[in-house]
Amino acid sequence: MFGFKTQSQTSNFKLQTLNLKPQTSNFKxxxxxxxxxxxxxxxxxxRSFITIASILFAVIFVVFMRALQxxxxxxxxxGVVNMYTGYAQIHQKGFWDDQNLDNTMPYRQAMVxxxxxxxxxxxxxxxxxxxxxxxFKDKSKGSLIIGANPEKExxxxxxxxxxxxxxxxxxNDNRIMVSEGLLKYYQMQLxxxxxxxxQGYHGMxxxxxxxxxxVVKFRNPELNRNTVIMAIPTAQWFFSTGERVTSLIxxxxxxxxxxxxxxxxxxxxxxxxxxxxxxxxxxxxxVQSIEADNVGGVIMAFILYMIIFFGIFGTILMxxxxxxxxxxxxxxxGMKRMKLAMVVLWEIVMLGILGVLSGYTLVYPLIAYFYxxxxxxxxxxxxxxxxxxxxxxxPTSLDPSIPITHAAxxxxxxxxxxxxxxxxxxxxxxxxxxxx
Amino acid sequence: MNQFADYNPIIMSxxxxxxxxRFYTEGDVTVKALNGVSLNIEEGEFTAIVGxxxxxxxxxLNVIGGLDSPxxxxxxxxxxxxxxxxxxxxxxxxxxxxxFVFQAYNLIPVLSALENTEFIMLLQNQPKEKxxxxxxxxxxxxxxxxxxxxxPNEMSGGxxxxxxxARALASKPKFVxxxxxxxxxxxxxxxxxxxxxxxxxxxxxxxxxxxTHDQRVIDRAKRVITLEDGKIISDETK
Numbered sequence: 001m002f003g004f005k006t007q008s009q010t011s012n013f014k015l016q017t018l019n020l021k022p023q024t025s026n027f028k029x030x031x032x033x034x035x036x037x038x039x040x041x042x043x044x045x046x047r048s049f050i051t052i053a054s055i056l057f058a059v060i061f062v063v064f065m066r067a068l069q070x071x072x073x074x075x076x077x078x079g080v081v082n083m084y085t086g087y088a089q090i091h092q093k094g095f096w097d098d099q100n101l102d103n104t105m106p107y108r109q110a111m112v113x114x115x116x117x118x119x120x121x122x123x124x125x126x127x128x129x130x131x132x133x134x135x136f137k138d139k140s141k142g143s144l145i146i147g148a149n150p151e152k153e154x155x156x157x158x159x160x161x162x163x164x165x166x167x168x169x170x171x172n173d174n175r176i177m178v179s180e181g182l183l184k185y186y187q188m189q190l191x192x193x194x195x196x197x198x199q200g201y202h203g204m205x206x207x208x209x210x211x212x213x214x215v216v217k218f219r220n221p222e223l224n225r226n227t228v229i230m231a232i233p234t235a236q237w238f239f240s241t242g243e244r245v246t247s248l249i250x251x252x253x254x255x256x257x258x259x260x261x262x263x264x265x266x267x268x269x270x271x272x273x274x275x276x277x278x279x280x281x282x283x284x285x286x287v288q289s290i291e292a293d294n295v296g297g298v299i300m301a302f303i304l305y306m307i308i309f310f311g312i313f314g315t316i317l318m319x320x321x322x323x324x325x326x327x328x329x330x331x332x333x334g335m336k337r338m339k340l341a342m343v344v345l346w347e348i349v350m351l352g353i354l355g356v357l358s359g360y361t362l363v364y365p366l367i368a369y370f371y372x373x374x375x376x377x378x379x380x381x382x383x384x385x386x387x388x389x390x391x392x393x394x395p396t397s398l399d400p401s402i403p404i405t406h407a408a409x410x411x412x413x414x415x416x417x418x419x420x421x422x423x424x425x426x427x428x429x430x431x432x433x434x435x436x
Numbered sequence: 437m438n439q440f441a442d443y444n445p446i447i448m449s450x451x452x453x454x455x456x457x458r459f460y461t462e463g464d465v466t467v468k469a470l471n472g473v474s475l476n477i478e479e480g481e482f483t484a485i486v487g488x489x490x491x492x493x494x495x496x497l498n499v500i501g502g503l504d505s506p507x508x509x510x511x512x513x514x515x516x517x518x519x520x521x522x523x524x525x526x527x528x529x530x531x532x533x534x535x536f537v538f539q540a541y542n543l544i545p546v547l548s549a550l551e552n553t554e555f556i557m558l559l560q561n562q563p564k565e566k567x568x569x570x571x572x573x574x575x576x577x578x579x580x581x582x583x584x585x586x587x588p589n590e591m592s593g594g595x596x597x598x599x600x601x602a603r604a605l606a607s608k609p610k611f612v613x614x615x616x617x618x619x620x621x622x623x624x625x626x627x628x629x630x631x632x633x634x635x636x637x638x639x640x641x642x643x644x645x646x647x648t649h650d651q652r653v654i655d656r657a658k659r660v661i662t663l664e665d666g667k668i669i670s671d672e673t674k
Contacts, residue, residue, distance in 0.1 A: 032558050039546035329542040332503055333603070334531025334559055336524065430503045 033339060037346035047315060048351065054311040055355025055410060060363040062304045063406055064396070067367045069297045071374070071397035073290045076390050079220045080286060081279045086125070086156050086249035087258045088278045090115070090269060095246065096277060101130050101201045104244040105274065112248065118264045120256035125152045125249040128235045132198030132206060134228060136186035143182060143226045145196070147235025147245075155251050159216055159229070166190045166214035173231045175213035181225035183215050190215070194228065200240035208238050221386035301406075309413050313420070316348060320421045328430040341422040345415075352414035356407045364403075370396040450610055450643055451477040451500055456509035458495050458666075469495040470506065471666035477611070480641040482634065484648050484657035492666040493647035494615055500645070501534055501613045502526045514610050531559055535604030537614035537646070541596040543588040549575060549599045550584040556607045567606075574602035578632050594625025601632060611643035618650050630656050 041048050081087060092105035112124045128147035133140055149171050150159050159168045164180050178194065188194070193209045200206035210230070218224040236242060252261050258278045266276045280287045330340055374395035377385060382392035458470040469492045477483055485493050498504035500511055502518050510519045513533060521529060530536075543552045550571050557567035575584050578598040588596050597617060604612045617633075618626040630653060636642045646653070654660055662670040 026561075028564065029558065029561065032555075036544070036546065043546060326542070326544075329538065330544070331527060332501070332530065333536050334527055334556060334607075336527055336559075339559075431498045 033342050036343045051315045052355045056359040058304045058308045059359025062301050063363045067396040071395040087252045088250040088262050090248040093275045107243050107245045120253045120261035123251035126245040127247050128245045132196045135195040146229050147232045162216035164215040164217040176210040177214040177229040179224045179227040180217040204240040219391045332430040341425045344421045345418040348414045348418045367396045450479045452512040457507045459507045468666045482637045483645045483659040485661045487663035491663040533610045535609035535612035537600045537604050537617045539616040539619045541600050548585045553602045578602050614646035
């Protein structure tokens with residue numbers, strides 16, 4: 001009578017001969033859960049695309065904003081820490097609070113050798129720093145005098161890299177190098193003589209005249225305006241300090257934390273005589289200004305997260321309401337509530353992952369571009385940055401922790417939001433949501 | 437105490453209910469949706485539950501299917517009392533023992549006919565080859581051999597309901613509950629569906645219990661139980 005009757009004769013045989021004993025296969029059920037979740041995602045394409053787009057734009061905005069912020073902090077830190085103070089220093093106890101030449105410490109090679117053997121330390125760089133009045137023709141200016149060993153400053157001041165004109169002085173050179181800003185101020189040339197006048201160790205007069213061998217260009221604007229670099233013996237002679245230095249800068253192994261290195265060094269030096277300080281302790285103003293600015297960025301990120309939160313929540317509310325009937329059917333025919341909850345959880349997490357990945361795909365080229373081509377500030381903003389001692393640029397950061405952190409937050413939001421449909425599924429009455 | 441102690445057991449009974457009551461409270465009014473329903477359905481029956489709207493047909497099917505709990509009384513399916521089972525136990529029990537056919541088909545919209553039919557067997561952890569073979573066999577049985585890869589929205593109402601029947605039978609349930617299965621179908625589709633259900637009933641001894649208003653369905657049912665105000669007022673076997 002009906003077309004399918006002939007087929008039924010063969011299929012009856014099949015039905016009766018099949019062995020239907022259950023066999024455990026949770027893996028297959030998990031695949032089914034993922035498959036269902038993925039397909040459900042595309043049931044309402046427009047809504048899924050809108051949700052993904054809202055996550056995408058928020059990711060672009062928040063990741064780019066944070067990359068700019070953190071990039072700026074890195075540039076600030078790099079300009080001061082990596083290129084001047086180093087990550088940690090040893091001084092005579094009390095020097096950092098009262099920075100004058102009377103608080104210098106004797107340079108002891110045995111001590112330096114033992115510190116160089118400490119785990120995490122790759123080198124010890126001595127410096128003698130002070131201030132003096134510099135003068136050329138009819139101009140004079142207060143300047144920072146850095147007594148340094150150019151050969152040992154390969155990792156920190158990196159004179160070869162900073163050299164703008166002339167040559168780098170030798171470790172025992174009697175000539176000096178000046179910063180590019182100072183050279184411009186005095187309108188000097190290589191070979192000209194700069195007169196220095198100041199106060200040395202224990203009130204001694206410090207006076208001398210030095211030929212200019214080279215010009216260096218610091219990225220830090222404050223250093224670039226006012227700095228004179230001498231070999232350490234020359235500076236020790238100028239300040240009458242004998243074999244004393246103001247600081248020993250610790251060079252850090254790449255993968256050793258600063259805190260660990262400081263702890264290791266503190267364990268072998270006499271802390272009654274010396275102080276071991278990391279850059280954050282030495283430069284609390286820098287740390288505080290970064291932290292204060294960072295709070296603004298975190299608040300902005302929080303606002304964006306709220307937008308994402310409510311965007312996804314709206315989708316979830318609609319989806320849960322629309323599919324209450326379907327959920328009831330699935331529970332009726334034998335799908336465990338937990339499995340159903342997993343399907344919904346995966347749908348929400350997949351939405352989050354798609355939004356985050358597509359956001360990263362678009363934002364990363366932008367971040368990379370501004371990393372290699374930082375925004376250069378001009379005018380008053382540039383002056384303000386320079387007054388604070390920072391290079392007037394806004395680069396981005398390629399730090400992988402930025403996207404990872406934001407991906408984690410967005411996925412956390414997805415997980416938190418999935419509680420709503422999971423609770424609904426948990427308490428759903430099959431008969432309340434549907435007619436049998 | 438076994439609530440079926442004073443009930444006369446019948447050999448091969450698949451469903452037994454004893455003095456089932458299901459009351460709902462709506463404001464100050466208590467509605468007696470089921471008011472002392474005792475019935476006994478044997479394996480291989482093709483039973484229609486009929487009655488006017490509000491007579492308790494759907495409530496009875498819900499309670500028998502473990503989707504709703506009775507206020508008083510008990511339900512025994514294949515010698516297992518389900519009334520006091522916990523939610524997860526009930527879900528498992530339904531998965532293994534009861535097939536459902538819904539008025540609005542209620543197939544999973546993102547799955548094909550084949551996947552919908554396989555779905556329950558997948559929940560039962562049946563191996564892929566076996567569930568695939570059985571699903572194809574069932575879809576052949578209901579005349580949808582050429583439609584197995586179609587999604588529900590690509591099929592007519594009648595075809596979807598046939599897939600629903602295949603899905604209900606996939607796990608080899610002890611019986612199939614169907615609430616107004618032909619309510620949304622035209623007369624041709626209704627006739628085809630009844631043919632399929634009767635054929636499965638006769639050849640595979642599948643037990644069908646369905647509620648209906650449809651006289652064509654009532655005419656072909658082998659037993660007709662009539663409910664009114666939550667009580668059985670007639671029980672005729674043809």
